Every structure is written in structure tokens, then in C-alpha cells.
Amino acid sequence: MLDLLELHKRFIREHLREGDIAVDFTMGNGHDTEFLSKTVGERGHVYAFDIQRAAVESTAENLKKAGCPENYTLICDSHHRVEEYVKTPIKAGMFNLGYLPGGDKRITTLRETTMPAVEAAIRLLDRDSILNIAVYPGHEEGELEGKMLCEYFAKLDRRKICISQIKILNSPTSPYFMVVETK
Numbered sequence: 001m002l003d004l005l006e007l008h009k010r011f012i013r014e015h016l017r018e019g020d021i022a023v024d025f026t027m028g029n030g031h032d033t034e035f036l037s038k039t040v041g042e043r044g045h046v047y048a049f050d051i052q053r054a055a056v057e058s059t060a061e062n063l064k065k066a067g068c069p070e071n072y073t074l075i076c077d078s079h080h081r082v083e084e085y086v087k088t089p090i091k092a093g094m095f096n097l098g099y100l101p102g103g104d105k106r107i108t109t110l111r112e113t114t115m116p117a118v119e120a121a122i123r124l125l126d127r128d129s130i131l132n133i134a135v136y137p138g139h140e141e142g143e144l145e146g147k148m149l150c151e152y153f154a155k156l157d158r159r160k161i162c163i164s165q166i167k168i169l170n171s172p173t174s175p176y177f178m179v180v181e182t183k
Contacts, residue, residue, distance in 0.1 A: 004175060007166060008132050009035055011179050012092050015130040016040065020091040023124070024048040025079040025117055026109060029101055030059030032094045037068040046072040047086050049079040054103060079109075079117035082124065089126035097145050098136035108141050111148050118149065122161065122180065131180040138173040149178060159183070 016022055018041040024033040027048035036046045050056055056076045063072065075085055079095070095118070097109045121131050135146040153163040160183060167176035 002168065004134075004166065004168075004177065008094075008134065008177055011132060012036075012094065012130060013039065015128060015181070016092040019043040021086075021088055022046050022092040023082060023086060023090050023094070023121065025082065025093055025095045025121060026050060026097065027055055027059045027074065028096060029055065030062040032096060033059055033072060033074075034063055034066050034068055036092065036094065037063060037072050038066075040071060042069040042071055044071055047075060047082070048072060049075050049077060049082065051076065051078050052103065052107065078113050080113040080120065082117060082120045086124060089129070090121075090124045091126055091129045093121045093125070093131040095121075095131070095133040096136075097134060098139070098142050105139075108139065109145065110141060111145055114145050115148060115152065118152070125161075125180070125182045127182055129182045132177055133180070134175055134177045136175045138175075146176070153178065153180070 016039050020040050022036040022040055024036055027033050027050040033046055033048040040046060053076055056074050059074055099105045099108045125131060136142040137146050162181045164179045168174045
């Protein structure tokens with residue numbers, strides 16, 4: 001059976017190396033931040049964003065417990081403001097749209113901030129870089145975010161950027177993800 005989370009990481013590993021810069025655009029409880037931190041190592045750096053203070057605190061605790069190098073900056077702000085914090089090209093970025101696992105399900109990512117965050121992420125991508133976006137269509141805003149992103153990505157020049165979608169077809173409300181790769 002296909003493990004979407006492992007496949008998500010496999011795509012990232014093809015582009016991200018020790019010493020690189022990466023961004024977790026939706027840190028949640030910090031699992032992707034941990035993965036990115038360990039992948040870029042002590043010489044690299046990870047920026048992680050979330051609007052909820054609880055997510056930042058949970059992530060900080062989880063990163064320490066996991067023995068991650070101190071190569072990260074945790075930012076309590078919206079991901080659409082990424083360019084105010086990240087000034088250099090990035091090799092990888094991860095989005096997990098939706099809500100904080102174990103948190104208030106009424107607080108979700110929203111189209112009005114997700115779209116500018118994705119546009120900013122693409123501007124920040126270096127050559128031979130990747131952006132993975134996990135979409136959760138099991139709630140109304142998640143379904144609408146996915147449709148919005150598909151419409152946007154369909155218009156981008158394939159000669160400069162390639163976008164793929166990985167989805168379980170016989171499970172329409174299951175999460176799926178989009179892979180954005182620069183050439």
C-alpha cells in the first residue's frame with residue numbers, strides 16, 4: 001500500500017542536501033520541521049511557520065526531544081509573510097494544509113493566505129528545488145484550497161517548473177499532495 005507521507009519525504013530527499021535551506025510553511029507539531037532539520041544537518045537551516053503559539057511551543061519541545069541540531073528558526077506568523085523572514089533561495093519547502101493535529105479544527109489554513117504563501121514559496125525556490133504541498137480535502141476549506149492550487153498550477157510554464165499530483169483515486173477525501181519542482 002502506498003504510504004503518502006513516506007513518498008512525500010522521498011521526493012524531498014531527491015533535492016535537499018546537508019547545508020541547504022528549507023522551509024516548513026505549516027509547522028503544526030513539528031514533524032516536517034524535524035525531518036527537514038535532520039536532512040539539512042548542522043550546516044543547513046530550516047525556517048518554520050505557524051500562526052498558533054501552541055504549534056510553535058509544541059514544535060520547539062519536539063525538536064529538542066528528537067535531538068535535532070539547533071539549525072532552525074520557529075516563527076509565529078502566517079506563511080504568506082515568508083519573504084519578510086527568508087532572504088535567500090531555498091532548496092525545499094513543505095506545506096501541510098488544514099488544521100493543527102490535536103488542536104482547534106476551526107482554525108485552518110485559508111485560501112487567502114495559502115495562495116500568496118505558495119506564490120512566495122515558488123519565488124524563493126532555487127534551481128533544482130522542490131516544494132511539496134499536502135492537501136486535505138476532507139473539510140470544505142481544504143477541498144477549496146486544492147481546487148484553487150490546481151487551477152493556479154495548470155497555468156504555470158512547464159519549461160520552468162513542473163507540477164505533479166499524487167492522489168489515491170478510490171479515496172476522494174483522503175489527503176493528496178502536489179510536487180512542484182524547478183528545473
